[in-house]
Amino acid sequence: MDEYGNTGEGRAARRDEAVRAAVEQGLLGPDSPIVGLLDVTGIRESAAELRAAFAEVTAPGTPVLHAFAVKATPLVPVLRLLREEGIGAEVASPGELALARAAGLSPDRTVLDSPAKTPAELREALALGIAVNADNPQELDRIDGLVRSAVSRSPLGIRVNPQVGGGSIGATSTATATSKFGVALRDEGAREWVMRAYLDRPWLSRLHAHTGSQGIPLSLMAQGVAETYALAEEINRRIGRQQIDTIDIGGGLPVNFASDATAPTYAEYARALREAVPGLFDGRYGLVTEFGRSLLAKHGTIVARVEYAKSAGGRAVAVTHAGVQVATRTVYVPGSWPLRITAYDGKGRPKSGPEVVQDVAGPACFAGDLLAEGRALPLLDQGDYAAALDTGAYYFAHHYAYNSLARPGIYGFVPDGAGGVRFATARDPQTLASIVAESGGAHAGALTTLHAPGSR
């Protein structure tokens, strides 16, 4: 339960209504057997909870930029919705920057963080005035050159890796000893290098760390922030002024994939931070946050039609239209990324009845394409729907083109106030023409016209 008494009951009720309405209104059916649904009410609630949580712990007047990690849900309408809720954008590629700009995010609400920025990307970011966190000494060299050649309004900083250790999921642990991100602070000479970098560059005004995503305990996240803060204090003391004026604490608040309740909450994290690092909130430092998964995950649902219900070796298997193309991590690493599945009947109503251990399979042509294996659910029949919950971040907006399966349509929804549901298209379903075009359709003869000398 969170600050707003949010056990997720309202969220679950809105979701059930939306699934029923999606079937009734024809968004879901035999000819459109998979959709992504976004709970606009829930997204607004999470954004408000984030703002309130940090407003509660910061000194009055502290500048705080909450920059949504665009990689979590790279959809322009989502970024625009968050912009309306006072949330900026953290981008990590030219594509993500283009999405943020298309959503109308201003440069002063945008932060660029990728580990592989090209000279052209850096030049553009500095020309636009977007905040940049340099990942490593070579990147800082490039920034030096740009700062010498042109005036920029970009707030500039360095990303450090406090090396406080990993969490339960290796692939999302960014603060391990050998992580590829940032300047590894505990390596020999690294701390002194960072200190020098700031002493030599009066225009370096920010310090950044992102300690990990999903699977990192709050205490470890707070420790990462505490070490970053301690470094900023040390640098400022050594320089004799508040040169570092803003600390970017990254994102990474884990999401509860086990029930509808929000846990942990932004309020809990903000209080844990104030407890661990009180000086960070006394008004001397501006703050940037970069939450992704925790803002969107619980507000997305993938709903897929059961095309066939079969049995194999005594196991019931529902073959649906949602699999590896929309739930890539879950299918490839099911132990780390289990998803809740709910069963709906052919009219989109929650299915009841005795639970049967079954597999919920996807449409891709490999045996491991399972959304859930051996899961106890009301038996899914042909024409029913299976919903994969908490998939608003890192799922349906992260399409994986296996088997040339089309990207599903994504629809936002709100209650219409009269017992119904209103939908808006956030992304059209991908057409076959688009699949062909993206698969080299314009170059059909390109390879047959190539001949090595001497061959036919």
Ligand SMILES: *Cc1c(COP(=O)(O)O)cnc(C)c1O
């Ligand atoms: C991925 C990432 C985030 C967001 O992480 P979440 O776990 O989605 O909150 C924030 N900052 C950086 C630098 C990232 O790479």
